Amino acid sequence: MLDELFPFKIAIDATAIAGTSLWSLALYLGFSPVSDWLMEQMSRWFNFAERALYTSSEEYERTRRGREAQNSFYASIFSIIPFLAVGAFCNYLVEIGLDRSWAISIGLLACVGGGVYELGRRDGQS
Structure with a gap:
């Protein structure tokens, strides 16, 4: 569909989008x-x-x-936009440091860690 609108090819990397989204969710929960x-x-x-x-x-x-x-x-x-930017940077660093195959896995681990931290923080407040 995008190829019909634009005269040039737009490459959409699903791994980068998924990794960035996971990292931004982890940062949003953690902070x-x-x-x-x-x-x-x-x-x-x-x-x-x-x-x-x-x-x-x-x-x-x-x-x-x-x-x-x-x-x-x-x-x-x-308010999500700054977390998306930092999440893209974190995903990029993981892709450089480990490899593309680890980007989603580490992002998922960061999401779980951020969620557990947020649950503990809210429990500590009450």
């Missing part, structure tokens, strides 16, 4: 306080930037709850 902080800051910034678009304070207050919920959703989606 969940950082991801929560990042979501909060992005949500604050989106709310601040959107406030500048309104000239009427009545209109702003009338639609405030819906816009804040929408901005929280966008912040949660966009």
